[in-house]
Amino acid sequence: MSTTTSIDVASSNATLRAFLHGLPGVDRVGADGRAAMLGTRSIKTTAKRQAIDLAISMVDLTTLEGADTPGKVRAMCAKAVHPDPANPDVPKVAAVCVYPDLVAEAVPAVRGSGVKVASVATAFPSGRSSLEVKVTDTALAVAAGADEVDMVIDRGAFLAGDYLKVYEEIVAIKAACGPAHLKVILETGELSTYDNVRRASWLAMLAGGDFIKTSTGKVQPAATLPVTLVMLEAVRDFLAATGRKVGVKPAGGIRTTKDAIKMLVLVNETVGDGWLHPDWFRLGASSVLNDLLMQRQKQDTGRYSGPDYFTLD
Amino acid sequence: MVWRPTLPRDARESVERLAVRKTYKLFIGGAFPRSESGRSYAVTSSKGEFLANASKASRKDARDAVVAARKAFGGWSGATAYNRGQVIYRIAEMLEGRRAQFAAELVAADGVSAKKAGELVDAAVDRLVWYAGWSDKISAIRGSANPVAGPYFNLSSTEPTGVVAVVAPPMGPLLGLVSVVVPVIVTGNTCVVVASGRAPLPSVTLAEVLATSDLPGGVVNILTGDAAELAPWLAGHMDVNGIDLTGAAPELAVACEQLAAENLKRVIRPPDGEIDWLADPGTGRMTAFLETKTVWHPIGV
Numbered sequence: 381m382s383t384t385t386s387i388d389v390a391s392s393n394a395t396l397r398a399f400l401h402g403l404p405g406v407d408r409v410g411a412d413g414r415a416a417m418l419g420t421r422s423i424k425t426t427a428k429r430q431a432i433d434l435a436i437s438m439v440d441l442t443t444l445e446g447a448d449t450p451g452k453v454r455a456m457c458a459k460a461v462h463p464d465p466a467n468p469d470v471p472k473v474a475a476v477c478v479y480p481d482l483v484a485e486a487v488p489a490v491r492g493s494g495v496k497v498a499s500v501a502t503a504f505p506s507g508r509s510s511l512e513v514k515v516t517d518t519a520l521a522v523a524a525g526a527d528e529v530d531m532v533i534d535r536g537a538f539l540a541g542d543y544l545k546v547y548e549e550i551v552a553i554k555a556a557c558g559p560a561h562l563k564v565i566l567e568t569g570e571l572s573t574y575d576n577v578r579r580a581s582w583l584a585m586l587a588g589g590d591f592i593k594t595s596t597g598k599v600q601p602a603a604t605l606p607v608t609l610v611m612l613e614a615v616r617d618f619l620a621a622t623g624r625k626v627g628v629k630p631a632g633g634i635r636t637t638k639d640a641i642k643m644l645v646l647v648n649e650t651v652g653d654g655w656l657h658p659d660w661f662r663l664g665a666s667s668v669l670n671d672l673l674m675q676r677q678k679q680d681t682g683r684y685s686g687p688d689y690f691t692l693d
Numbered sequence: 694m695v696w697r698p699t700l701p702r703d704a705r706e707s708v709e710r711l712a713v714r715k716t717y718k719l720f721i722g723g724a725f726p727r728s729e730s731g732r733s734y735a736v737t738s739s740k741g742e743f744l745a746n747a748s749k750a751s752r753k754d755a756r757d758a759v760v761a762a763r764k765a766f767g768g769w770s771g772a773t774a775y776n777r778g779q780v781i782y783r784i785a786e787m788l789e790g791r792r793a794q795f796a797a798e799l800v801a802a803d804g805v806s807a808k809k810a811g812e813l814v815d816a817a818v819d820r821l822v823w824y825a826g827w828s829d830k831i832s833a834i835r836g837s838a839n840p841v842a843g844p845y846f847n848l849s850s851t852e853p854t855g856v857v858a859v860v861a862p863p864m865g866p867l868l869g870l871v872s873v874v875v876p877v878i879v880t881g882n883t884c885v886v887v888a889s890g891r892a893p894l895p896s897v898t899l900a901e902v903l904a905t906s907d908l909p910g911g912v913v914n915i916l917t918g919d920a921a922e923l924a925p926w927l928a929g930h931m932d933v934n935g936i937d938l939t940g941a942a943p944e945l946a947v948a949c950e951q952l953a954a955e956n957l958k959r960v961i962r963p964p965d966g967e968i969d970w971l972a973d974p975g976t977g978r979m980t981a982f983l984e985t986k987t988v989w990h991p992i993g994v
Binding site for chain 1: 763955
């Protein structure tokens with residue numbers, strides 16, 4: 381990678397295009413094969429126990445439904461702080477993730493626990509609105525107390541080749557975030573190729589995103605292993621090129637402990653254990669937490685657990 | 694000229710067609726997977742001749758089967774009793790159509806005569822029809838309108854227990870299996886069955902019958918392998934609500950019953966002696982995995 385600074389490449393659509401299209405292409409078969417190969421690693425007993433606890437501490441416990449109520453958000457926050465109330469040595473999760481209007485409900489519910497509050501913003505999940513609306517959406521979420529903002533990129537502009545528009549939007553949202561961390565959702569399920577995923581990752585990182593996130597969870601396929609692999613390679617190369625470290629958050633479709641552990645293996649083998657920390661790697665999910673807790677209980681008691689013994693959401 | 698491999702004329706004439714052998718797999722969630730462990734074991738006839746290799750299920754297959762059974766429970770228990778009866782009658786129809794195949798398998802597995810094997814298949818079909826008829830009647834004999842001293846109606850009705858593990862009897866690979874599985878599902882439970890380890894092949898063929906008879910995937914899951922290995926995992930599983938230990942050896946049954954106590958599973962203990970599967974089964978196997986829901990309904994207000 382060259383030492384070109386982001387200011388140079390982002391001076392016009394032509395320079396951005398030249399830079400992004402100059403990135404090496406992704407070998408699709410190779411990426412699929414490597415992700416599948418790493419997915420066969422066997423993690424057992426004490427290593428599995430550590431992986432489960434690490435995965436729990438990386439979860440962004442998420443509820444992004446039209447039917448979200450204040451009560452549901454408060455219940456989820458209680459679960460985020462004490463995932464298994466009967467077992468105090470279960471670590472707390474990294475963050476809760478809600479819609480902007482429910483941030484004010486979540487903030488007091490997790491205060492003092494160390495659990496962060498993340499809010500989606502920028503006309504989530506489609507991102508189809510004007511820049512003014514998106515910036516205001518972000519500012520309101522931050523004003524309500526969000527520690528992290530999960531924005532969506534304008535996929536329409538990206539696919540049409542208007543990279544500068546996407547770039548400037550991310551820059552504007554980053555400015556509106558102030559001290560809050562910015563996660564940039566690429567919605568890889570709509571980008572159709574791994575080359576596009578790599579380009580969108582670089583674009584988001586050049587524009588100042590603190591995290592790159594795979595998906596909204598509203599589009600299938602969401603966080604597949606190969607897509608996460610491509611994004612991890614992008615943050616690794618970006619660190620080497622610029623010295624700035626960016627986090628990764630696969631979100632959507634991670635439902636089982638096995639899925640979560642495969643992700644951790646992928647992180648360790650691609651970017652190393654520097655990313656095996658909630659500050660640098662997150663799992664956007666909701667149902668995976670119960671599976672992690674069930675597996676943890678299986679290790680404690682020696683008997684398979686069931687969903688009856690954990691909260692529904 | 695292109696060279697082609699040729700056989701000597703006399704060899705070509707003696708080549709016989711190779712029979713296509715069936716791979717006997719598990720039945721989980723309506724699909725036929727191999728064991729997660731990749732293990733299999735040789736199944737022999739009553740005379741000790743090799744019959745086939747059957748999958749040897751592991752505890753993880755048992756876990757997957759419980760997940761499939763739990764997933765199927767909502768739909769199956771929510772179906773009307775009439776509909777469940779129809780589905781079970783349909784199983785009988787499918788089984789009747791495979792009468793010859795099952796009879797041949799019973800002759801191979803148990804060494805019984807062809808006539809006796811045919812009778813056993815007929816009895817299994819009749820047992821299905823008999824239980825199918827019970828689907829919308831069991832709540833009439835087990836539910837009640839209770840007289841209470843107060844301004845209330847008090848109505849009790851039956852509800853299925855949930856996911857039931859079944860250790861099928863080692864003897865009676867078809868009739869015995871049908872006789873323990875059908876009473877569990879007819880009331881709306883779903884089940885995970887550990888088939889007879891000695892003669893598992895009819896259970897896999899029965900799974901093919903189930904898969905083609907409108908029974909939703911996951912209502913019946915059939916594992917072949919070692920009951921002593923699998924049953925304790927099912928007995929200890931917190932998401933299993935009942936266990937039928939009919940086919941468990943005495944020491945295994947005691948261990949399983951102890952494990953089952955942790956989440957208060959309903960348990961059927963193994964019988965003291967041989968069971969005559971041809972005898973009238975009664976309703977005991979259905980009522981063992983039923984709960985009673987009582988609703989208090991105010992009147993005169």
